[in-house]
Amino acid sequence: MQVKHLLLIAIFALTAACSSNETISENLGETELYRQAQADLDNKSYNSAISKLKALESRYPFGRYAEQAQLELIYAYYRNMEPEAARSSAxxxxxxxxxxxSVDYAYYLKGLASFDQDRGILARFLPLDMTKRDPGAARDSFNEFAQLTTRFPNSRYAPDAKARMVYLRNLLAANEIHVADYYLRRQAxxxxxxxxxxxVENFQGTPAVGDGLAVMxxxxxxxSLDDLANTSLETLKLNYPEHPSLDNGQFVPRQAEADNRGWLSRATLGLIESKDAPLDNSQSNRDVLRQYENAARDLPDELRPVLREAEAEEDQASGRSWWSYLTFGLFD
Structure with missing residues (x-):
């Protein structure tokens, strides 16, 4: 990221911090307080508008502008990039x-706040792939827009909400494919x-369905589940003949097949590798080691001489350590 972008972010942060300490005069009446808040919104002085709208609501909770102030407070929080506060207010x-x-507007702003929640100010300057980020906020946004379009199908905000739902659905499907690719790399x-x-079952109509069939x-x-593999492949060829995983009708795997990983590496999604892996002191690793210690202790007596002879021969050839014996060579 360029230095000027970092400086711009720092300026925004300092400006927000400095402008949040505004003191609202006690002599301002309800109408004047609301007018000033409106002027701040028009000038994009969202911190100042938030202070005035909160003061208006607390000083005149049953006034003529109370409900409108609550709505505009949601908007001010949203424009001030405070998504949690915007969602809470909505x-x-x-x-x-x-x-x-105007309750449909509150639903709409709530969905917008979640829509932008994981984007933030950094996303304006960094080339982030949103499909690889935590999908929690996107899922919340989709559900909130769905509430709006279901409860208020004729709302003026419904068309935009539906368009955003299409984007969010595609994003969530693509995120699932990224997770599936991770599992393929880990041989899970x-x-x-x-x-x-x-x-395939839950995101029909999205571009990721073809990827889902390729993963399957x-x-x-x-x-080695040939029947299921053939069924998935035939469905892929029929519906997505131009999919990148197909080369002249032949399936090309996404990940190269590895043949040097043990069952423990596959079972732990690669967290415990059989070669060149640093030793881990986590609880899960201790549990695995304890299982192997117990297995070594419970070996039948008739197998122990044979095992010791084999270990002695291998030790002379490779110089194995006590740790190698303890873990049956899994961490060599």
Missing amino acids: ERFIRLHPQHP YVAAANRGRYV TEAYQRL
């Missing part, structure tokens, strides 16, 4: 005024197949 307004003529083929099937095909091939 939820409060919906709870207090479920029959308000059952988990990868389940992710691919989830995309590859995972089933790795698992």
